[in-house]
Structures are given as structure tokens and as C-alpha cells.
Amino acid sequence: MKTNSKLLSAPYTVWMTLFIILPMLLVAWFAFTDRSGAFTLDNILSVGQYSNVFLRSIWLGAVATAVSLILGYPMAYIIAKLPAKRQSVMVMLVMLPMWMNFLLRTYAWMTLLEDNGLINAALAALGLPRAHMINTAGAVVLGMVYNYIPYMILPLYSVLTKIDPSVIEAAQDLGANDKKVFLKVVVPMSMPGVISGITMVFVPAVSTFIISKMLGGGGNLLIGDLIDMQFLGSAYNPNLGSAISLVLMVIILICMGIMNQFDEDGSSQEGGLML
């Protein structure tokens, strides 16, 4: 039996070594070497000069995550309360945009938000003043929320549907009105879903580069764009790019560590995806 399971896991071990562990080590190796391959701390040290980009990325990522949570929670709650048949239809609708190509979706927002785009055309037709929307931080947040909100709604929905209705009844039975039931039972019991939702939105939002490139213009450079530039852009420097990636990874790990700490305070219940 033991050898069997070892044999079975071998392909996965090989895969993980080749495509996860090894690349990570490579990133680390690149980050601590210069072009000639000699050890240096210069790359890591020079990451500091991009701290404004880091801050902007984290800030916009956090805002997008917060908006996704505020919009996604009620949505997930409403879906979880629907009759089973309609639930699956609604979940389908939430996932539907994800079937469309990511680039295309973001591009569509460009045409909507442009100074001469559809929204402004509609505003003009109604005799209202035009609004400048494209190439703003707001447009970037909008793009992030639009693209990543399903990753917030789905884990929340799956946690909310698993709450035993008799636990809700027990709370009512003990004297809790609807508001108290929600605050004291539903919210705490859905924390694992909140945590995984935040993780699944925050991490890709912080490191995105397409959204900021297409909707943010030049003034809203994010870490993702910075890394992109080091590998594919004009400022070709894979060593610096690796160093930035490494620092970003550490920052995200710290953020998630703090999040998980919160979760452990709340409950030891499993059910949510944890990073």
C-alpha cells in the first residue's frame, strides 16, 4: 500500500519539482546575482526605489478587494438563499464572464470608458457633461473588481450554503432577531469564505499588469507592469525583475499570514481555501 501511494504521487512530485520548486529557486537565484552571474544584493536593494509602485499596487489591490467583498457578500448571500435550482443558474451567471477571454473583457471596458467611448457618448446624447474615466486609478479598480469578483462570490457562496439551517433556527430560538442572526452567526461562520475570497482577489489584483496597462494609462504603473518591463519591455533586466517578484511574493505572504491569524481567532473551522 505504501509503495503504491508513493508510486502514484511520483508524477506529481516530479511535476511540482520541475515547474514550481525549480522556477522559484531560479527566481531567487536571478534576484541575488548580476548579469555576469556573480552574487550581489544590488537588485534587492534597488527594489526600494520603487516603493511608490509597491504602495500603489497594494492600495489599489486592497481597494478592489474591499469593493469586491462589499458587493460580493450580499450577492453570495442572496444566491445562497435561493431555491436550489435557481442557485445553480445564478452561479452560472456569476461565472459566465470568466469564460470570455480576460484580455477581451478588459479591452471592452476600454471602449466603454474612453473619452470618446460608449459611456461618454451616452452622457453627451443626454446633454450631460462628459466624464474623464479612462487612465485613472478608479478605472483600474473597476477593472480589477470586474475581473476578480467571481473569485470573491464563489467561496462565499460555498461557505454560506453549507451553514446548517438548524443553526440559524437555534439562534432565532435563543432570541436573536434577523439582524443578530446575521451578525452573530452568519458572518462569523462565513469567515473562512471571506478569507479565501480576499486571498483570491487580492493576490491577482496586486500583481496584475494587463488591467493597469489598458485602463490605467502611464500614470498608474503597478508592480506587475514594472516586472513586465524588466522582462519584455524597454528596461530589460531579468535580475531586477526577479528581485521585484521575490519582494512581492514576501509581501503577499506576510499579508496572508496576517489574514490567517484573524481567521484562527474567529474559528478553527475548515472549509475555506487558504493560501
Added chain:
Amino acid sequence: MNNTIISLKDIAVSYDGEPVLSGFNLEIRDGEFITLLGPSGCGKTTVLRTIGGFIKPDAGEVFFSGKNITALPPHKREVNTIFQKYALFPHLNVYDNIAFGMRLKGKSERQVKETVHEMLGMVNLSGYAHRGVSQLSGGQQQRVAMARALANEPKVLLLDEPLSALDLKLRKDMQVELKKIQQQTGITFVFVTHDQEEALSMSDRVVVMDGGVIQQTGSPTDIYNEPENAFVADFIGESNILDGLMLEDYSVKFAGHKFQCLDKGFGTNTPVDVVIRPEDIDVVQADSTHITGEVTGVTFKGVHYEIIVDVAGFKWMIQSTDYRAVGDRIGLSLTPDDIHVMSKSAYSGRFGDYSTFSDEMEEDMAATEEAIESGEGQADENQL
């Protein structure tokens, strides 16, 4: 203390157009331990949920201490429920679970602490205050659920098959404990179960239900010794139920013979059902009595043997401490005291002959039904 605390008047409830209760009436007295007993689907849980406020009846009224509470939501009712699957808050520890209701009522933390420890003492869980509820065994979770409900100082406690998930020995212990707590606190207990033994051993009064209708209400001894119809006779304990003819007062004819009995008031030559409990039948020599038959099955049950005897095609069950081998011809002897006569009812002829089915099979069938009913809920629980 015979004041009515809860009364249900002409309650009608239906699920998806399927009536479960209609014109249902029940009075519950203050301080009594009353049990709603019946097979699954008989409407007993519906009655409980109507009292708890989780079901709004289509028609009829619920009174609590004389006040109409039909429209009152659950959180405003002075009753608390113990749920079948305990329904403890998984995100709270034992202490916070028990404190939940008191904190909602705005009690001071000092008071809360005092009551929680008092409750934990009552349910024998002192020292468990800071455990997570998922670390507890089923029996312990059940006690926490008890403590949580009692901490709210309810006037009435509703218990929805609270012991059905526990194993036999633990269930017996909990029965004793529940009864003790009920006597200690003087709180009215409304207990729902499909387990007749549980109902008999704990209750002051048992309400036997089937098909949404009360079949009989009475003390445990009454419903066991004087069942009103074939359903009650069969559901409570084991019974041989025979077709009989009440010739006159104190004289009944069944199994081809005339017997003396203690029943009267059925008129003359009235068709009746005759109940004979298996433990009341004496096994004697085949030639010394009216009823003789051949043993077709023997099962050892511990305290006694369960012997199935074929008497002219009707299979009787006898419980006897003496062993009889399959194929033996034996005689059955009855005294007037052993014979109980009931009026004919819709249930006549459906129960009481041990040739067509066994209780075990019935239980299996009921269990399967229940498993299907609660299958969804259980799956949810497993995922958690």
C-alpha cells in the same frame, strides 16, 4: 400544577399542498413531561416546530399561557428547542454557546458566567467551558445543547428527537438525566420521538400520533395496557391482535373460542379487535387448553425467547423464558386479565399477525425512510 401552558387549537399545516396536520388540537400542562410519539412522517415534529414558531400554521391558533402567539416569531417566544442534530454554533466554544441567549438578553458578563457554570454543572460538563464544540462527543454536544437551552430559563423546552443520534447505552443514560433535569427545574418538556420505549420510560403523558392525527393520549401505563386501537397496540410494544366478536359484557369470542374478559360496554355481538401481549401468554401442554399450535420460529432475546406459534394459520408471538424448539406443539393459556378488547378502527387487520412482517423489518423500513428524508441534511453536515 395542572394549568394549561400551551394549547394548540384547530391547527392546519401543509407542505407543498400536502396536508400534514388538520384540525389538530392539543393542550400541554405546565410542568409536565409530555411526549409526542409516532412513526416518521406522522406530524409530530411539525407540531413541535409550530410551537417553536418555525412553522406558521395555515389555520388555527397557538396559545401560550392564554396569550395568542400564533403570529409571534421564534425569537420572541418563551420556549427553547433542543434540535435533533444539536445545532451548536461551530464558531463558538462551549462557554460562548451557552452564553449566546443570555448575552442577547443583555445580561451582565458576571451573571452570564455564573449561569454558564451552573448549567455546565447541571449537565455534568464542568471544566469543558473552553473546549471547541467540534472536539466534543455526540453525548457531550447534546449536553451543551441542553445547557444552552436551559440557560435561557425557558418556560417550555421543546426536544426534537434529541437522543436519536446517540448509541443505545448513552441514550439510556441521557434518558435518566433528562428526566432528572426536568424534575429538578420543573420546566415543561415537550419531547418528540419515534422510540416507544423512550416515550414510556420518561413521560408523564404520551401522545401517540399517526397520519397527523392523535391516536391516543394517556399515561405510559394507560397506553400500554389499554391501547385504544390496533395502531397504538402495535406501535407500543409487541401485540397479537386478533379479530374478535364481543358476545356480551365480559365475554369475547376469538380464535374459535369463547373467553372471559374484563371489558364491557361494547354492546352485544359487536366485532372488535382483541389484543394479547406476548408476555402475558402462558405456554402449557398442548392438550390442556383451547389454543394449540406449532412453533415455527424461536429467537433468543436475552431476557426471554421470542417464540412464533402458528395457530390455525394465525401466527402468535409469545415471549417466554422457557425454550421451545421449532416444530413443537404447544398450548397457549390466557386468563381474563390478559385479554384487552378494542373497538374496530381503520387500522384493524393491518397489524398483529406475525406471519407477514417483523418489527425489525418495520424498523428497517422506517430507518430507510428517515435516511432518505434527512439524507440532504446529513450530507451537508458531513461537508462541514
